[in-house]
Amino acid sequence: MLDKNGIAQRIAQELQDGWYVNLGIGIPTLVANYIPENMHVEFQSENGVLGMGPFPFEGEEDADIINAGKQTITTLDGAAFFDSSDSFAMIRGQHVQLTVLGAMEVSENGDIANWKIPGRMVKGMGGAMDLVASADNIIVAMMHTNRKGESKLLKSCTLPLTGVRCVKRVVSNLAVLDITASGFLLKERAPGVEVQEIIDATEGKLIVPNEVPEMIFD
């Protein structure tokens, strides 16, 4: 089974040289720690920066330079700042090659819910609705089940939706799954996880091929 860093490390294997990538808050942010050597990807943060670098050294934090999670950041050589309108032009205009975001629920047809639990928790959608409605390549990073052990990969989402039929791939603590016309297709198992465990933890329709390879990490 993977921890949050493991999920991020597996997602980093999806990156390609030259891509512009938007990482959501939470597990997705960790993906930046696992960029393969000799690969150049640029991270876009929707509050208005391309070319995000690591967190600043203590004492060098700058109130004017933050990411979409409102954390202080630095920029790399070649970075650019821009306004929110240009930022979402990049997103809706499909100039960003990969979007990685978290989810409370994903359904077997690729719907995603991640912004609201009615009557209990309302964070807001931020840029997530723009991202999922526009991006071609959307990977969801999530835990397979909630704290009660209930599946978060469902037949249909129970929470208010963020977007419909948009998720392409899910990387969870248990598995890599693709969203296909006929349901979740099991592609890979996390190290030490049996297929049956994944079947038990998936409420939505799951297609299990004869061979399900274990994820490979360097």
Added chain:
Amino acid sequence: MISKVVSGPKEGIAGLESGMTVMFGGFGLCGIPENAIAEISHTDINNLECISNNAGVDDFGLGLLLQNRQIKKMISSYVGENDEFERQMLSGELEVELIPQGTLAERCRAAGAGIPAFFTPAGYGTEVAEGKEVRWFKEKPHILESAFEADFAFVKAWKGDTSGNLVFRGTARNFNPMMAMAGKITVAEVEELLPLGQLDPNEIHTPGIFIQRIFEGPKFEKRIEQVTVRKRS
């Protein structure tokens, strides 16, 4: 020539009345017009309809106006870090319209650019799309969104000149340029107000035509919401 330069936040907010619709630039606490907000918090203006990406934190930014119950309605995309906001929203004391961040930006830009409405894919199939016209372009569904209207827009820039030309710094730019375009009266507060000729015309982010009033902020706290640092190795 009528001068755009006003003496400070008090003159900056002159004419603002209860019940008006007001835009506030900023993302989180980054690039917020903190002097104008502080000034409003010292008045008894209330029932404001505020358009702003976030609502500050409990004791800073728009959180100050929320605590004073000066806001009737918030139009935002994300309210995550403000407990008072979440409490007032869930209890029904505060009207809240949550909209996608890109749609928020574009509804501001459209307002300033003479575009009354536009189609966007964001929010299709969700609560956001309820009651809105859907049309398909390039085999994808889109929903019709309209431009905002705002009586005032309060924005914050790094440098400005007496013509109202603005230069922003870092990610403090965010919503400020398109809100500057959208306000019937746009009030810019800057860290440094310069005489004409001191800003390079090649490097102006927001041309002064969009700005009606400008002042140098007496104080900028520039609070950081999430200080995140790494250790020196």
